Amino acid sequence: MLEHVTPKPLPDVDLPTLKQVGKPLRRVDALGKAVGATVYAADFAMPNMLHAKVFRSPFPSARIAKLDVETARALPGVACVMTGEDTHGAKLNTDLPGQTGRAARAGSDAPVLASDIVRYVGEPIALVAAESIAIAEQALRLIEVEFEELPAVFDPEDALRPDAPILFEPDNVVAKYAIRKGDLAAGMADADLVVENTFTMPFIEHAYLEPDAGVAWVDEQGVINIRVCTQVVEHFRSIARALNVPQNKIRIRGTMVGGGFGSKEDVTVEIFLAFLARETGRPVKLEYTREEAFAATSKRHPFVVTHRTGVKKDGRITASEIKMVADSGAYPYLTPYVLLYATGMAAGPYKVDNLHVDSVAAATNQTFTSAFRGFGGPQAALGYEQQMDEIAKTLGLDSLEVRRINYLKRGETTTTGQEVKSAAWSEECATRAVHALGDRAPSTETRRIGRGMASYFQSYGRIMWFHDTSQAWVGLEQDGTVVLRCGVPDIGAGQSNSICQIAAELLGVPLERVTIYSTDSAVTPLAGTSTATRQLYMSGNAVTLACNEIRSRLLKRASESLGVAEEALDLGESRVFAISDSSKAIDLPDLAKLCASEGIGLSHLAQFNAPFTDGLDPETGQGDIWPDFTFGAHAVELAVDTETGEIELLKSAACHDVGRAINPAAVRGQICGGSHQGLGYALMEDFELKDGYIQTPSFAEYLIPTVLDFPTTDAIILESGTGVGPFGAKGIGEPALTPAAPAVANAVADALGVRIHDLPLTPKRILDAVQRSGRKDDGTAE
Amino acid sequence: MADPITITLRVNTRVHNIGVEPRATLLHTLRELGHTDVKNGCEIGECGACAVLLNGEPVNSCMVLAVQADGATITTNAGLGTMEKPHLIQAAFADAGAVQCGFCTPGMVIATKALLDRNPNPSEHEIREALSGNLCRCTGYGQIVDGVKLAAKRLASSRQTGGASC
Numbered sequence: 001m002l003e004h005v006t007p008k009p010l011p012d013v014d015l016p017t018l019k020q021v022g023k024p025l026r027r028v029d030a031l032g033k034a035v036g037a038t039v040y041a042a043d044f045a046m047p048n049m050l051h052a053k054v055f056r057s058p059f060p061s062a063r064i065a066k067l068d069v070e071t072a073r074a075l076p077g078v079a080c081v082m083t084g085e086d087t088h089g090a091k092l093n094t095d096l097p098g099q100t101g102r103a104a105r106a107g108s109d110a111p112v113l114a115s116d117i118v119r120y121v122g123e124p125i126a127l128v129a130a131e132s133i134a135i136a137e138q139a140l141r142l143i144e145v146e147f148e149e150l151p152a153v154f155d156p157e158d159a160l161r162p163d164a165p166i167l168f169e170p171d172n173v174v175a176k177y178a179i180r181k182g183d184l185a186a187g188m189a190d191a192d193l194v195v196e197n198t199f200t201m202p203f204i205e206h207a208y209l210e211p212d213a214g215v216a217w218v219d220e221q222g223v224i225n226i227r228v229c230t231q232v233v234e235h236f237r238s239i240a241r242a243l244n245v246p247q248n249k250i251r252i253r254g255t256m257v258g259g260g261f262g263s264k265e266d267v268t269v270e271i272f273l274a275f276l277a278r279e280t281g282r283p284v285k286l287e288y289t290r291e292e293a294f295a296a297t298s299k300r301h302p303f304v305v306t307h308r309t310g311v312k313k314d315g316r317i318t319a320s321e322i323k324m325v326a327d328s329g330a331y332p333y334l335t336p337y338v339l340l341y342a343t344g345m346a347a348g349p350y351k352v353d354n355l356h357v358d359s360v361a362a363a364t365n366q367t368f369t370s371a372f373r374g375f376g377g378p379q380a381a382l383g384y385e386q387q388m389d390e391i392a393k394t395l396g397l398d399s400l401e402v403r404r405i406n407y408l409k410r411g412e413t414t415t416t417g418q419e420v421k422s423a424a425w426s427e428e429c430a431t432r433a434v435h436a437l438g439d440r441a442p443s444t445e446t447r448r449i450g451r452g453m454a455s456y457f458q459s460y461g462r463i464m465w466f467h468d469t470s471q472a473w474v475g476l477e478q479d480g481t482v483v484l485r486c487g488v489p490d491i492g493a494g495q496s497n498s499i500c501q502i503a504a505e506l507l508g509v510p511l512e513r514v515t516i517y518s519t520d521s522a523v524t525p526l527a528g529t530s531t532a533t534r535q536l537y538m539s540g541n542a543v544t545l546a547c548n549e550i551r552s553r554l555l556k557r558a559s560e561s562l563g564v565a566e567e568a569l570d571l572g573e574s575r576v577f578a579i580s581d582s583s584k585a586i587d588l589p590d591l592a593k594l595c596a597s598e599g600i601g602l603s604h605l606a607q608f609n610a611p612f613t614d615g616l617d618p619e620t621g622q623g624d625i626w627p628d629f630t631f632g633a634h635a636v637e638l639a640v641d642t643e644t645g646e647i648e649l650l651k652s653a654a655c656h657d658v659g660r661a662i663n664p665a666a667v668r669g670q671i672c673g674g675s676h677q678g679l680g681y682a683l684m685e686d687f688e689l690k691d692g693y694i695q696t697p698s699f700a701e702y703l704i705p706t707v708l709d710f711p712t713t714d715a716i717i718l719e720s721g722t723g724v725g726p727f728g729a730k731g732i733g734e735p736a737l738t739p740a741a742p743a744v745a746n747a748v749a750d751a752l753g754v755r756i757h758d759l760p761l762t763p764k765r766i767l768d769a770v771q772r773s774g775r776k777d778d779g780t781a782e
Numbered sequence: 783m784a785d786p787i788t789i790t791l792r793v794n795t796r797v798h799n800i801g802v803e804p805r806a807t808l809l810h811t812l813r814e815l816g817h818t819d820v821k822n823g824c825e826i827g828e829c830g831a832c833a834v835l836l837n838g839e840p841v842n843s844c845m846v847l848a849v850q851a852d853g854a855t856i857t858t859n860a861g862l863g864t865m866e867k868p869h870l871i872q873a874a875f876a877d878a879g880a881v882q883c884g885f886c887t888p889g890m891v892i893a894t895k896a897l898l899d900r901n902p903n904p905s906e907h908e909i910r911e912a913l914s915g916n917l918c919r920c921t922g923y924g925q926i927v928d929g930v931k932l933a934a935k936r937l938a939s940s941r942q943t944g945g946a947s948c
Contacts, residue, residue, distance in 0.1 A: 030876035033884025035868050036819025036860035040885065043818035207919050209823050209831055209885040258821075258885030259919050290824040492883025492920050665879035665925070672922035673882065699828035699917070707913045712924030 001398060001750060002451040002635065005434040008427045015660065015721045015728070019572050020505040024665035027497040028511065029256065029490060041229040041255045042213035046283035049215070050079050052276055053136040054286070055126035055143050056296065057118035060365040060692025061152035061165070064116060064145065069126055072142040077135035079280045081143070082127040084115025087275055090242040092267050108168040110331035110368070112242055112271055117150070119167055119330035120367055121692055122295035129276045129284050154692055156327040156362035157304065167330060167363040174328040175336035177343040179357035179415055179621035187319025187354025191310025195391050199307075200758045201379050203327070203687035204300035205696070206372060207704045210258020211293040216273035217283035223249050223522075224277055228270045229257040231489050231530045233521040235267050239274050250274065254519030257530075260491040261677070262371030263297045265531045266333055291697050298370035299687050301338055301361070302327040305383030310354075311391055315402035322346045322383065324359035326376075329368035335361045337463065338369070342376030344625050347415045348384035349426045349457035350406040355415065357621070365692045371531060373677065374734045377458045378741060382759070385454040385742035389749060399746070400430060403455055414457070414629070417622035422659070422730065423720035426455050426631050429655040433635035436653035436714045443751075446642045449650075450751025453635035454742035459626035460533035460731025461724070464613040470538035471525035474503055474546040475603030476554070478596055480574050480588035482507055483603075484516040487527040488539045493733050494666040495535045499543045501662055502726050506547035507554075508571025509588065525605060533731030536662065537627065538608055540726040545606035553602065557595055558586050628723060630730045632656030634675065634713075634739035640751040642770045645763030647683060647748065649709075654739070655716035659723025659730035668715045671736045675713035678740025680705045686760050713740075789852035793817055794861030802848040808834070808841075811848040812858065819860040819888050823917070830916030833889035834858050840896035842915070859888035862895065870940065871895055871933040880929030882920035889916050894930050902937055904930070 015022075032038045069081040091109045114123050126143055130136040151165035158164055159172040166172060188194065214228035224245070226236075236250040243250070257264055269286045276284040288296065303326050310319035324342055328335040343359040388406075392399035407426040413419050434453050443449040462468040473485040484503050490496040500514040517524055527539045555566045558576035562569070562584050570579050577585035595602050616623040637651040654671050661667040684703050688695040696702035723730030741759065748766070749755040754773045756765050786801030793812065802811055809832045812820045820843055823831030827845040834843045835857040863869030868876070871894050881887050890913060897904055897912035904912065909930045910923075918926060 024879070026876050027879070027881070029884070030879075030881040031865060031868060031872070033881045033887050034872040034876045034891065035863050035865055036858065036888045036891075037865055038884055039818065040821070042822065043813075207917075209829060209883065209917060209919055210821070211823070257883060259883040261919070287822075290826070290829075492885075494882070669879050669882055669921055669925055672924040673920045674922075676922035677919070698826060699824045700826055704917060704919060705922075706917065707910045707923040707927070710922075712927065713922060 002400060002434050002453060003440055005400065005431050007431045007435050010428055010718065013719065013721050015719060018505055020501050020511055021662050021727055025501060025511050025663060027494055027663065027666060028500045028516065029496055038256050040210055040258055041227060042287045044215045044227050046215060046217055049283040049285055050129040050131065050280060051133045051136050052127060052129045052272060052284050052286040053140050054124050054272060055128065055140050057114065057121060057123040057125055059118060059147050059149055060121050061150040062118050062147035063150055064114065064118065064125065065148050066144065066146040067125065068144040071144065072128065072139040075135065075139050075142055077131040078139045079129045079282065080276065081139065082275055082279060084111060084113040087112045089115065092271060093238040093241055108332055119365055121694060122367065123330065127272050127276055129280055152365035152692055154364055154366060154689065156325050156364055159362040159364050160360065167365065172363040174332050174361040174363050175339045176360045177340060177621055179343060179355060181417060181620065181622060182354035184319050184321060184354050184356045188310040190318045192313045193394065194308060194310050195394050196308040197387055197390050198757060199305050199383055199386050201303045201382055202759055203302050203367065203689065204372060204681055204685050205294055205687045205702055206261040206263040207702065208259025208261055208263060211288040211290055212264065212268040212297065213287040214269045214273050215283060215285045216277035218277055218281060223251050224274050225251045225253060226270045226273055227253045227255060229255050229264060230270065231257065231260045231264045231491055233487055233489060233519055234526060234529065235270060236521045238267060239271055242271060243274055243278060252521040254489045257489060257491040261373045262375065262531065265371040265529065266298055268297060290699060294697055294702065295367065295694055298333055299329065299367050300372035301335065301369040301376065301379065303342065303379040305379065307383055307387040309387060309391060311395065313395060315391065315395055315397050315405055317350060317352050317406050319354035320347055320352045322357045326361040327366065327369060328361045328363050329366045330363060331368045333368050333370035335369060338371065338376040342380045344416050345377050345380045345457065346384065348381065349408045349424065349455050349631055351408050351412050357415065366689050373674065373737050374458065375532065377734065378678065378681065378738045381454060381456045381738050382742050382745065386745050386755065389746045390755065400434065400453065403430065416616060416625055418624045420629060422628050422722040423657060424631050425657040425718060425720060426633065428718060429631060429657060430455050430633035432655040432716050433633040433653045436716060437635055437637050437651050440637065441639065441650060448640045448642060448751040449637065450640060450747040451637050452743045452746025452750055453633055454739040454746060455633045456735065456739040457629045457631050458735040458738050459629055461537045461610055461627035462532045462534055463625055464611050464627060465615045467612045468528060468534065468538060468610040469607055470527040470542040471605060471607045472499065472527065472539055472542035472546050473525050473603065473605045474543060474550060476507065476550055476592050478589060478592045480509065480513065480592055482509055482514040484514060484543065485524045486516065486518055486539055486543065487521065487524040488535050489519045489530040491530050493670060494663060495530055497666060498536050498662045499539050502540055502543050503547050506544065506551055509574050513574065533733040533735065536729055537725040537731055538610065540729065542606050542608040544726045545608055546604045549604040549606065550602055553595065553600055554591055557600060558591055561586055628730065630656060630732060630735040632735060632739065634743040636743045636747050638744065638747045638751065640748060640766060645766035647761065647766065649679065649711060652679065652711055653714040653716065655718060656732055656735060657718040657720045657730065658732045659725060660719050660721055660727040661717050662729055664717060667717055667732055670732045671715035672713045674736025675740045676705050676710060678737045679710050679744060682741040682744035682759060683761055787849050789849055791851060792855045794858060804849060806848045807844050808846040808848050808851050809843040812843060817858050817860065820858050821885055821888055830889040830893065831886055833892040833916065835892060835896065840892055859891045862891065870936050874933035874936060875929040878929035878932045879925040880921065886916060886918040890926055894933060898934060898937060903934055
C-alpha cells in the first residue's frame, strides 16, 4: 500500500513572475525577535504599577456558599480585591464581538467572575491587585470561601442523558446542527456494503510558549489602555460592554504574540486588567503562570465521531451518515462555531451526494473548549480519513484509489452544498506526499513498518454571514519608504510580513523599505482577527487595494513626466520606469516630492469586504459558509515496536496547494509547524481531566513534541494561483495541521493490521492493539 | 519574608549590585533588572525559554537561584548582538526562517551558542541533542535546525577568512 505512487501531473498554471512576492525573504519581524529586541506582553512595566492575581475555583461543580474578601482587602499592600459583586455580574460576550449582531446565547456565556455557581476547576472567582506579586499571592490565601459541591458531569454523551446534572437550563445542549443532502436511504440501498466506525479524540492544549500576560492603565482621556498578547484587538468592544463604558474608551494595544493557535482568540487577561485598572486608577500587570495558562484558557474539543458509509465494491461512496458529539466544557465560548466548522467539513474532500450529518456539542464540568488551529476541521478529518482507510481495507482496495474515485472536483459541492470554485488538487497533493516517502523500510517481527496518508479540505476566511472586513492604510513617504498601518495581530505566522511583502511588490520597493504599525485598536485601521486563516486573505487584499490606489496615482503622475503611457510603465527598485526602455525612469523619492508639491496624496485607506451571505438553510444545513477552501495531503511512514508499544516516526511529508506562496520560507514554516502539532495530537498529547480535575497541569505532564521526537516534515508547496487571496493565494495556517494526525493513525493501523479508534496512540494502546491483532490470526480488523 | 542578600551579577555589559530574596530565581531577577529578552515559559526547567549562559555554560535561569549566581558572568541572548550588529547565530536564525513567534528564540540562540562554542561543526543529530531542552510550538524545529547549520557554516567561513569567532 502507498508505494510506487507517481505524482499526478499538474495542470498548466501561468503564474506571473514577481519581484518580491514568491521570494523566501527574511521576514520583517525576524531579526528583532532573533536578537531579543521584540518586547512581548509580559515585558512591559509602568511606573506605580500594581500586580494582579486571580482566585480560582478548586472544584468542578459547586455553589459558592460564602465568599469573604475583607481580610484579604485589609492586608497591607493590597490595592483592591474584586468579586463578581464588583463586576456587577458582567459576562464575557463570546459571540465574536461586534461582528455577528446576534444576541448572546441564552445567558450561558461565562461570567467575568463567578459569584454563585462554579462550573469547572480554574473558573475565576476574585481578583487581587497589590504592590507586589508576593503580596497578591498572600492575599489570595486570605480569601475566605466555602463551597457546597454540586453534582457534575464529565462526559458529553453522559451530559445529554435525561438524568444528567444541568449546567444551564434547559439542557446541556450548547449547539446542534443537521445536514440533509440527497436521499440517504436510497444511497444506502444502492450500496454493496456499509462500513461503520466510531473514533474519539481527546482535549488538546495549545501550549503556546508565551503564557498570557498584559498591562493596563487609564490615560488622561479616561481611556483604559490594555497592552496584551491577543489574536483579537476587536475585543475592546466586549470589554467595553462588560465594563459598561463607551467602546471608544477601551484601547487594545496588541503586542507580538508568542504563539496563540486559537487560545488567544478568546478574552484572557485583558478583561481582568480593565476592571482592575479602572478600580484602582493605577497601572496593573497580570501574568499567568504556565499552570494558570493551562487551567484558565480554552482547549481543543474532544469529539466522538461516527461514520456509517455506504459504498460500492469499487469504493465509490453512495451514502454517508455522520454523527458528531463534541465536549464544550463548562461554557460555550466559540463552541457553536467550532461545531459548525466540523459539521460543514464532515464528509471531507469527497463527493457525497446522499448525506446526513447530525452534530451536537454538550456542556460538561470541565475546562472550556474553544478555538484551536483548525477549528473543528482536524476532528472532522480524523473521522473521514480514518473511515476512508477502513473502507479501503474492508473492500481490499488501495486506500489512495478509494480516495481518488471519490475526490471532490472543482465545480462540485461540499458537505453543505457549497460549490468549490478554486482548484481542488487533492490527488495532485496526495500522490506527491506519498511519493516523497520514497522506498519503504523493511518490517521485522517486532518492528512493524506502517504507512498512512490523509487528504483534507479546510476553509480559510471566516463564516460569510459574519460579514468580515479588513482595513489597511498605506502611505508613501517622500524618501520613497512605505508605511503600512493595519490592525493585524501578528501571532508568529508571518501575518505582518506577508502584507509588507505585498506592499513592497505593488509599490516597487525592497522589503526593508516597508515599515508596519499594527495591532492597535485605536490607531491602526481595524483588520479583524488573526484567526480562521484569514489575515493573508483579508488584510492581504485590503493592502492590495490600498497599494493599487497609490500605485495608480504614481503611474499617472510619472506618465506625465516621462511621456510614456501608464500601461507601459512599471514600478520596481524604487523607481517608475518604462517597460520597453528602463532608462526612461523617475526615482520614487523624486516622484513622491513631485506629488507632494502638487497636492497629490500618496496615502490611502482601503477596506476589503469578504463576500456576504445569509446563513444555512435551517432544515437541510445547505448553503455557502466560507469564501474558499485549501486542499492538500499528508503522508507518513513509521515503525511500531510491538514489544514496547513505542512508535518511531520515520518520514513525514505534506503537500498543500497554497494558491500562491507569498513567502515560501514562511509557508514552509507553517507546514512544518502545523505538521508537528498534528503529529503530537496523534502520538503524545492528551490534556487529561479526571472527574474534572486536571491531571496534566504543566509541561512536565503535558508533553509536546521536542526536536528529538519527529523528523522534519518534507513540505511540498503547490501553487494553483486560484485562491481568493492576493495573487491567487489560499490560506495555509490552519490547513497545515489538519491531515497530519489521521495520516499517523492510518499508518499505525497499517503497521498493526488493526485500528486503534482512540487518540492519542500511546504505547499502552499500541500494546493492547498488538494483543488484539495477535488474537486474530488472519490479521483483519474487528 | 527573609532579609535580602546582596549579590553581584555581571549581565552582558552591565554590572548589578543588588539585594535579592533567598528564594528569588535568576530568571525573575534578570527580568526585574530589565533583561526581558530572557523569557518565562514554565518556571520548571521544561521549556528552555529562559536559557542564559552562566560563566559560559547554558542553564535554565528558572532553575538557578539568584544567590547561586553571585559573582557570575551571565550572557543573555540580547548580550550576543543587536539589531545593528546581530550575532552570527541570530542573523542565521532570521535568514533560515527559524523565527516564527520568537518566544523560544532567545533560548534557542543561547543553546546554539553553547553548542557551537564546544562543537563548531555539529552533525544534525548533535544539533538536535543540543536543542532538546528547548520547546518550540511554531516551527516544527526544521528551520531552527537549518538556522544552526547555517550559523555553523558561516562560522566556519568567517574563521577561514580570519573573521570573528562565535
